[in-house]
Amino acid sequence: MRKNWKKALTLVMAAAMAAGLAGCGNGAKQAEETTAAQTEAAKTEAAKTEAETTAEPAEAEGLAVNTTDPIEISFSWWGGDSRHEATLAAVDAFMKKYPNITVKTSYSAWDGWEDKMSSQFATGTAPDVNQINWNWITSFSSDGSAFYDLNKLSDILDLSQFSEDYLAQCTVADKLQGVPISMTGRIFYWNKTTYDQAGIETPKTLADLRAAGKVFQEKLGDDYYPLAMNEYDRTIFMVYYLESKYGKAWVENNELQYSEDEIKDGLEFIQSLEADHVIPSIATIAGDGAASFDKNPKWMEGKYAGIFEWDSAATKQQGALNEGQEFVVGEELADMGDHKGGFAKVSMCFGISENTKHPAECAALINFLLNEEEGVKILGSERGIPCSAEGLKICEDNGLLNELVAEANSKVLSYVSFPLDPKFEASALKATNEGVYWDVMAGLSYGDYDLDEATEVLIDGVNKVLSK
DSSP states (O other), X not given: OOOOOGGGHHHHHHHHHHHHHHHHTXXXXXXXXXXXXXXXXXXXXXXXXXXXXXXXXXXXXXXXXXXXXXXXXXXXXXXXXXXXXXXXXXXXXXXXHSTTEEEXXXXXXXXXXXXXXXXXXXXXXOOSEEEEETTHHHHHHTTSOSBOXXXXXXXXXXXXXXXXXXXHHTEETTEEOOEEEEEEEEEEEEEHHHHHHHTSOOXXXXXXXXXXXXXXXXXXXXXXXXXXXXXXXXXXXXXXXXXXXXXXXXXXXXXXXXXXXXXXXXXHHHHHHHXXXXXXOHHHHHHTXXXXXXXXXXXXXXXXXXXXXXXXXXXXXXXXXXXXXXXXXXXXXXXXXXXXXXXXXXXXXXXXXXXXXXXXXHHHHHHHHHTSHHHHHHHTTBTBSBSSHHHHHHHHHTTOSOHHHHHHHHHHHTTOOSOOOGGGGOHHHHOTTTSHHHHHHHXXXXXXXXXXXXXXXXXXXXXXXXTO
């Protein structure tokens, strides 16, 4: 019986990551610092939740893919140019396999994409197949109304390729609302060429990073920074710092775990990075006129010599650099505190809209992309290291795992030891230019908030989301 772990999700994240890393991280080992206490707590809560429900996963509906009649399904995703190109090629291959099925595609960069999809799910106009963020399941479909129960399509979509733990994380309202594509986390990427020009090595510690600020300013000029972070990046890095220092998850059991003084400490830490010329101000980044760092000329030419990004974005960020720039995957900063903070989660999922008219054909497309050799070979690691056991094997056997992505993924998943609450990425908190994180970090950087005001806004915003 597949467990409904919805109530225990924040605890089970720790155990799920530890138990399943080998299947989703190219052999990455369990983080040694995942404590026995965390694991026991997760097991206890999971057992309690299991006792509270006897819900069995829905049976397969016995549908079959229509291979004769003309059918059109729609498919949406976000990403960079390399993901777009690979996905379009895979879609073309799928349509050759099923010549009666036409796949209408829509795709873009991330900026503005979540708002667009939120509106479409709210009005029932979302495409048939969607690349979705893990938190969209709880944000858009906490009652199971937005996404089709993929258990009903298990005759077509081979769910046996995915860890029960990962499927449990995508099960809400007793429905499997998404199939996990990959696990992911945040890691540092450095432009080694710029660091070489400054005469220093890429940072291995927070102390290295801090020292680089003054070196960059003195040797390269005021326009050069060892690291660049937007508002959301700063929030993630702040939580990383707090977890490392204080040894507790940001949110647990749907409650914020940090006091006003501790959060003020985290915000002051971010401010200090600006003051030390480690990161540019928000006004400086806004003045660059780019929606994302891979479109920002200062990253392309090396004036911003570091970013804090998703492991799955390695190829996108590397590809954005001008010729002659050397791109390297960094390390987690072990001197942040006595604990291993950080940011890791189910990267993204494929979900099928509840109101689709062609569920079987949608399931066939997802299975083709994640489990079948032809589709897997085309996509490679464009969406991260595959969670599908068969997909991972195909990639490994054919040398298809991008070395940078595999390196970044392994470093993240073998380090991070705290679970992520799915509401951390709620739109009200992280929405570009509108969410609480953006308001707080921009307000601090521009001087519109002092530390007390920013702390109050952040706590109130997080608690409001958690109360829903």
